[in-house]
Amino acid sequence: MLDTVREIHTPEGVALRLPAAGPVPRAFAWLIDLSIRFALVLVASMFLGFLGRVGIGVYLVFLFLVVWAYPVAFEAMWDGQTPGKRAMRLRVLAADGAPIGWMAAFVRNLMRTVDMLPFGYAFGLSSSLIDPWGRRLGDIVARTMVVHAPRVREAAGAHVNAIHAPPVPLLPGEQAAVIAFAERAGTLTPQRQQELAGIAEPLTGAQGDAGVVRLFGVANWLTGRRA
Structure with a gap:
């Protein structure tokens, strides 16, 4: 089979x-x-x-x-x-x-x-x-x-260092989803990261790698990291 x-x-x-x-x-x-x-x-x-x-x-x-x-x-x-x-x-x-x-x-x-x-x-x-x-x-x-099981890939350094304030206020559930994405990203393939980041395009205003970077940046901002 x-x-x-x-x-x-x-x-x-x-x-x-x-x-x-x-x-x-x-x-x-x-x-x-x-x-x-x-x-x-x-x-x-x-x-x-x-x-x-x-x-x-x-x-x-x-x-x-x-x-x-x-x-x-x-x-x-x-x-x-x-x-x-x-x-x-x-x-x-x-x-x-x-x-x-x-x-x-x-x-x-x-x-x-x-x-x-x-x-x-x-x-x-x-x-x-x-x-x-x-x-x-x-x-x-x-x-x-x-x-x-997919190969485990580490998130790129640019993702970790990016910081973006969300353009609109996020509900608690939305904040939790963004932070969960950042926490799990290291176990996801780049294609899977882009797929999930595409769902958040209304928030990030970007797709593909740029959308992933921006979503990481929003997660960093939500967890208290500042430039």
């Missing part, structure tokens, strides 16, 4: 384009995580084997944590990414584009027991090939999806 883009409209009217990941990059991410878990279990067995029955008990607990807690904890605490997903630049998000929570991470990984049936992830692969956004059964039940 080719990777596809899912477009989600937020309550604010902003269209989020989420590039859904197909089964191939997800399989490579899974293999990386499997290798890491196998290495952890192998090292633990070497050391715990010297502790006799106590070591066996500790090993079984450790094995359970590596098999089940590893993906849940990483996805819930590490921005929706396991080490394998981060290596493949993938991320798990909620179906509405929000960050994944503990419950969703637990459900989607618990459902792997069904996705693996009858063997070789047959159900999961079939589901990902049929679903428009490549979701396996666990993602459908947990209302999550795996997307390609």
Whole structure:
């Protein structure tokens, strides 16, 4: 299945384009995580084997944590990414584009027991090939999806130093939206920055890079920076 883009409209009217990941990059991410878990279990067995029955008990607990807690904890605490997903630049998000929570991470990984049936992830692969956004059964039940994570880019220095007073008074919600843009800009692509800044054209009077710079300047002015 080719990777596809899912477009989600937020309550604010902003269209989020989420590039859904197909089964191939997800399989490579899974293999990386499997290798890491196998290495952890192998090292633990070497050391715990010297502790006799106590070591066996500790090993079984450790094995359970590596098999089940590893993906849940990483996805819930590490921005929706396991080490394998981060290596493949993938991320798990909620179906509405929000960050994944503990419950969703637990459900989607618990459902792997069904996705693996009858063997070789047959159900999961079939589901990902049929679903428009490549979701396996666990993602459908947990209302999550795996997307390609964009490269993190730092905001340009000109954006940080620009200061522009807003031409009109802004409501509290509008002020919060402008400041939120400046805080998140470092994680957005230049195209995404320009897209969001275009929404604020009535405020900035500019589009493209100039609109981004002016919007940063308004955010700096709102947070108390002055020339």
